[in-house]
Amino acid sequence: MERQGLNVKVSNNDCKSENISRKRKLAEHRKSLPVASVENLLIQEVLRNDTLIIVGETGSGKTTQIPQFLFNAGFCRDGKAIGVTQPRRVAAVTVAKRVAEECGVEVGQKVGYSIRFEDVTSSSTRIKYMTDGLLLREALLDPYLSRYSVIIVDEAHERTVHTDVLLGFLKKVQKTRSRSLNDSFNTENVNTNGLVLKKGNNGKYVSSLRQHRGRKLPPLKLIIMSASLDARLFSEYFGGARAFRIPGRQYPVAISYTRKHVLDYSETTLITIFQIHLEESPGDILAFLTGQEEIESIENLAKETIQKLPESKRNLVVIPIYSALPSEQQLRVFAPTPPGVRKVILATNIAETSVTIPGIKYVIDPGFVKARTYDPNKGMESLIVFPTSKAQALQRSGRAGREGPGKCFRQYPEDMFYKLEDSTKPEIKRCNLSNVILQLTALGVDNVAEFDFLEAPPRQAIFKSLEQLILLGAIANDGKLSDPVGHQMARIPLDPIYSKALIVASQSNCLEEMLITVSMLSVESIFYHPREKQEEARAKMKCFSSPEGDHLTLINVYRSAVDFLNKKKLELNKDKLEKSLRKWCKENFINSRSLRHARDIHSQIRGHVERMGLPLNSCGDDMLQFCRCLAGSFFLNVATKQPDGTYRDFASGEVVQIHPSSVLFRKKPDCVIFNEFVQTNNKYIRNITKIDRLWLLELAPHYHALKS
DNA sequence: GAGCACTGC
Numbered sequence: 001m002e003r004q005g006l007n008v009k010v011s012n013n014d015c016k017s018e019n020i021s022r023k024r025k026l027a028e029h030r031k032s033l034p035v036a037s038v039e040n041l042l043i044q045e046v047l048r049n050d051t052l053i054i055v056g057e058t059g060s061g062k063t064t065q066i067p068q069f070l071f072n073a074g075f076c077r078d079g080k081a082i083g084v085t086q087p088r089r090v091a092a093v094t095v096a097k098r099v100a101e102e103c104g105v106e107v108g109q110k111v112g113y114s115i116r117f118e119d120v121t122s123s124s125t126r127i128k129y130m131t132d133g134l135l136l137r138e139a140l141l142d143p144y145l146s147r148y149s150v151i152i153v154d155e156a157h158e159r160t161v162h163t164d165v166l167l168g169f170l171k172k173v174q175k176t177r178s179r180s181l182n183d184s185f186n187t188e189n190v191n192t193n194g195l196v197l198k199k200g201n202n203g204k205y206v207s208s209l210r211q212h213r214g215r216k217l218p219p220l221k222l223i224i225m226s227a228s229l230d231a232r233l234f235s236e237y238f239g240g241a242r243a244f245r246i247p248g249r250q251y252p253v254a255i256s257y258t259r260k261h262v263l264d265y266s267e268t269t270l271i272t273i274f275q276i277h278l279e280e281s282p283g284d285i286l287a288f289l290t291g292q293e294e295i296e297s298i299e300n301l302a303k304e305t306i307q308k309l310p311e312s313k314r315n316l317v318v319i320p321i322y323s324a325l326p327s328e329q330q331l332r333v334f335a336p337t338p339p340g341v342r343k344v345i346l347a348t349n350i351a352e353t354s355v356t357i358p359g360i361k362y363v364i365d366p367g368f369v370k371a372r373t374y375d376p377n378k379g380m381e382s383l384i385v386f387p388t389s390k391a392q393a394l395q396r397s398g399r400a401g402r403e404g405p406g407k408c409f410r411q412y413p414e415d416m417f418y419k420l421e422d423s424t425k426p427e428i429k430r431c432n433l434s435n436v437i438l439q440l441t442a443l444g445v446d447n448v449a450e451f452d453f454l455e456a457p458p459r460q461a462i463f464k465s466l467e468q469l470i471l472l473g474a475i476a477n478d479g480k481l482s483d484p485v486g487h488q489m490a491r492i493p494l495d496p497i498y499s500k501a502l503i504v505a506s507q508s509n510c511l512e513e514m515l516i517t518v519s520m521l522s523v524e525s526i527f528y529h530p531r532e533k534q535e536e537a538r539a540k541m542k543c544f545s546s547p548e549g550d551h552l553t554l555i556n557v558y559r560s561a562v563d564f565l566n567k568k569k570l571e572l573n574k575d576k577l578e579k580s581l582r583k584w585c586k587e588n589f590i591n592s593r594s595l596r597h598a599r600d601i602h603s604q605i606r607g608h609v610e611r612m613g614l615p616l617n618s619c620g621d622d623m624l625q626f627c628r629c630l631a632g633s634f635f636l637n638v639a640t641k642q643p644d645g646t647y648r649d650f651a652s653g654e655v656v657q658i659h660p661s662s663v664l665f666r667k668k669p670d671c672v673i674f675n676e677f678v679q680t681n682n683k684y685i686r687n688i689t690k691i692d693r694l695w696l697l698e699l700a701p702h703y704h705a706l707k708s
Numbered sequence: 709g710a711g712c713a714c715t716g717c
Contacts, residue, residue, distance in 0.1 A: 088714065116716050133716040141717065162715065291712060324711060348712055370712040383712065435716090493716040525711060660709035680710075
């Protein structure tokens with residue numbers, strides 16, 4: 001206390017004293033975290049157990065503190081690092097910055113982070129935060145993860161595909177590393193120890209073996225961190241691993257239910273919003289809805305209702321947020337409202353984990369979520385509205401108790417809650433597995449169907465994806481990666497069918513065009529169509545559209561953006577250049593976030609294909625050449641027009657329609673290739689180019705000659 | 709006539 005007074009007096013050294021006081025506040029904050037009281041206990045547990053499950057709820061401080069405890073306990077001796085994985089990029093970045101500050105170092109030194117497109121680490125980095133997908137990529141180069149003494153998998157309860165695959169892989173690495181140590185003890189000869197994953201004919205493993213010959217690898221310590229109350233699944237998977245619980249810090253949230261079953265939750269949600277506004281104390285409202293359309297309709301209804309209120313009660317603003325919304329508009333949820341004004345945020349599940357909105361005191365939860373599912377038989381993805389799980393309902397209500405006691409209004413009766421599934425079906429059980437299988441195969445897993453998954457995906461899904469990878473020429477009949485195509489495909493961080501398209505294109509003189517195409521296909525929708533400016537947006541889109549289809553249209557958009565940048569490059573600095581590009585995007589109804597993402601992917605993948613020695617050639621104006629290349633690359637996704645004007649998917653025989661966002665929506669060519677097969681209200685194919693059916697017999701005879 | 713959320717050396 002006295003010292004604080006002293007700091008204030010030293011006016012000629014304000015900056016320094018501010019720093020000191022910030023440092024002290026940081027230190028005090030660290031000491032007050034629930035995890036701080038168990039530091040010694042925790043270290044002992046890690047020393048005693050190779051695998052530890054840590055259950056820590058929101059606010060326990062586990063993500064920021066535990067890596068520092070381990071560092072201080074000497075887990076980074078011998079230059080080894082502690083790796084901490086996160087499912088999301090923003091989390092990896094913000095946590096790393098926070099921990100660097102707590103350690104009093106620049107981020108990128110002792111504490112760093114690595115995410116796609118951004119590596120802020122150095123040779124001195126000892127605590128490395130990263131996305132789980134990135135660690136999997138790293139493992140392709142270093143299958144023993146030899147630079148790490150400890151891997152912490154954070155947010156494991158979210159069960160993303162990457163987390164699940166990573167857990168399976170880490171279990172395998174851990175076994176191999178322990179075996180290598182034991183064997184070297186037994187034989188006292190490190191050179192002949194069992195470091196090889198039994199099959200040394202793969203070049204990568206041999207080189208990795210050579211690298212470690214003569215050095216024994218210490219066992220890999222694994223820490224699985226989860227916020228869910230149920231650690232049993234993780235514990236059993238890791239051979240009865242010890243689970244350790246850290247209390248969280250969350251304010252109480254009062255839960256209420258409806259008395260009766262609700263028929264129209266939009267209506268009750270709207271009523272609840274206004275009940276809260278008129279009857280409850282100040283505090284913002286967060287309502288969880290299923291999608292953009294629903295949000296827009298409730299937004300309009302709410303705005304109309306506000307106008308009908310007496311003037312003194314009109315102090316309520318409605319703010320939508322969902323992922324497809326341009327970033328500037330997403331940021332509105334963070335803008336503080338004027339004093340005395342309450343805001344109500346209408347959100348998709350983006351607000352469950354990805355975006356934390358401050359000031360929320362009331363949560364409205366209708367109990368539904370739109371989720372992606374995958375039908376392996378048809379190879380079709382669907383977006384379906386499901387009831388939430390219990391875990392998800394808890395996650396949502398928790399959003400009301402971040403800053404003080406809150407309330408959650410569930411729009412269903414209490415007995416419904418007990419009928420909900422305990423937890424959401426893990427993603428690995430409801431997605432296309434082509435990427436997972438290619439990656440596991442590249443990591444040396446021989447029989448993916450028998451791989452020790454935390455929870456195995458449907459066998460049908462595994463076989464379907466294996467079949468696809470065999471048809472693409474990535475995996476040979478013996479189940480191993482083909483050489484060189486399979487190895488090249490595994491190295492490129494894209495959907496396997498896009499990686500293959502790059503290889504095909506390089507052989508038919510149009511890699512430059514295909515690189516742009518797959519970059520654009522890999523991001524969320526490029527075009528942004530606000531409801532109130534539909535006509536204007538459509539007119540702008542026409543400027544880019546190509547009669548051949550969406551792929552060439554996407555190339556036109558990308559090249560126009562690059563032309564625009566090149567023209568402005570001379571007169572503007574980097575910041576102004578990006579700003580003017582955003583303006584150009586807005587004028588052309590293009591989502592600038594998506595375009596930025598596509599440019600990042602483009603530059604990353606260009607690096608990959610250049611290192612592989614693929615010639616970055618262009619077909620110039622010969623668009624026929626490129627369309628043939630599209631047919632040769634996407635021969636697995638063909639649809640033909642039927643007499644009644646609908647289309648039939650060649651592979652599954654399903655009746656489909658061209659998605660209304662396609663430039664070919666009205667043109668209806670006889671035969672098309674497509675890149676997405678999605679069921680929403682109808683079965684749609686998206687991203688389409690017209691082709692000549694005869695090309696297929698010539699370009700993909702192994703598939704189309706047999707079937708037609 | 710239409711788009712849950714994440715992510716990749």
